Amino acid sequence: MDIPIWLFIYVDSCLFLICYLYVRKIKKRIGFQLGMNVSMVMGGMMAMLSGVLFILQFPFHFTYITMLSALIGMGSGALFGKLFDYETFVAGLTNGAIVGLMAPMIGTVAEMPGRFVWGLHILFAMVMVVILSSVIRS
Numbered sequence: 747m748d749i750p751i752w753l754f755i756y757v758d759s760c761l762f763l764i765c766y767l768y769v770r771k772i773k774k775r776i777g778f779q780l781g782m783n784v785s786m787v788m789g790g791m792m793a794m795l796s797g798v799l800f801i802l803q804f805p806f807h808f809t810y811i812t813m814l815s816a817l818i819g820m821g822s823g824a825l826f827g828k829l830f831d832y833e834t835f836v837a838g839l840t841n842g843a844i845v846g847l848m849a850p851m852i853g854t855v856a857e858m859p860g861r862f863v864w865g866l867h868i869l870f871a872m873v874m875v876v877i878l879s880s881v882i883r884s
Contacts (some may be wrong), residue, residue: 758792758795762792766850769881782827785824786841788822791870792842793822794821797845798844799853802853808854815847819845822838826838
């Protein structure tokens with residue numbers, strides 16, 4: 747890969763933090779259904795990105811990477827879900843856990859890891875655009 751994996755992790759973390767701070771600022775304008783979607787998508791995407799990036803960086807530490815990506819997904823889904831209500835909190839938490847358990851498996855079997863990582867980040871950027879545009883319109 748052309749870009750180091752740690753740079754991807756840093757950029758993903760910064761984008762997550764910016765999105766969280768923006769959603770926290772205007773959480774009163776966001777409805778229940780949109781809040782549920784935001785928490786599930788952000789928890790899942792952070793779990794997927796962290797699981798794939800960490801398993802590519804440390805390929806022989808499968809158990810630890812699986813636990814770490816599940817915890818990252820649970821934490822980010824719960825963080826977004828806690829902004830709205832308890833049901834959204836639980837939905838973000840469980841979605842982050844499930845995607846976090848599957849992400850290292852997907853990263854392990856990726857045949858072209860460079861293209862796969864770029865594809866995941868393009869998907870993450872598209873999801874961020876959709877989330878922020880729907881939050882703005884709500």
